[in-house]
Amino acid sequence: MNLLKKLGVLMLSSTMLVVSVFGLSSSNSYAATSCIKKLSLNTTYKYDIDGDGDKDTIKAYVSKDKLLLKVNKCVKTLNSQYSSDLKSSYAVKLYDFNKKDKSLDIVYSYIPDDVAETRILKFKNNTCEVNKFYYDSEVYSYNPSNGMVTFREYFEGRYKDFTKVLGSFTCYSKVKVNGYKLSNQYTAN
Numbered sequence: 425m426n427l428l429k430k431l432g433v434l435m436l437s438s439t440m441l442v443v444s445v446f447g448l449s450s451s452n453s454y455a456a457t458s459c460i461k462k463l464s465l466n467t468t469y470k471y472d473i474d475g476d477g478d479k480d481t482i483k484a485y486v487s488k489d490k491l492l493l494k495v496n497k498c499v500k501t502l503n504s505q506y507s508s509d510l511k512s513s514y515a516v517k518l519y520d521f522n523k524k525d526k527s528l529d530i531v532y533s534y535i536p537d538d539v540a541e542t543r544i545l546k547f548k549n550n551t552c553e554v555n556k557f558y559y560d561s562e563v564y565s566y567n568p569s570n571g572m573v574t575f576r577e578y579f580e581g582r583y584k585d586f587t588k589v590l591g592s593f594t595c596y597s598k599v600k601v602n603g604y605k606l607s608n609q610y611t612a613n
Contacts, residue, residue, distance in 0.1 A: 474548045
């Protein structure tokens, strides 16, 4: 009986070792979390954000208590009630959510104590082609090989009806970024 137990443990251990080494694919579990650059206020950056080969100028700044983003000649208001007291709650970051589309993504996030806000902006030449707002969401991870962005939502996001019925929980919704088109995915974790 003792020999049978040892043989069973040996077979189980070897099976677990083989499955852990050969059975799991890391390509399905890849999720990037870092950005290219976190933009500081009143600093001008130069990146090719539209994939046309020339460097575009990007600057986040405050004017008349508004947080503004200027890309080339196009100015967008990120927050109309900017407060220096909450400076640590604001972030403007540059991402490359989809390596295949040759363009970069600017993400504005405002995460105070209660409800988060996230916006994805994409520019082409001197126009803002995408200015998509995600309420009560923050970028959790993304896969640059296919452009799939995962957001972490809480109470008031796209799945707020489930929260009302089931109670408080975190939902991981997905958005596909492909060029200047953003598509909500209708499944979430």
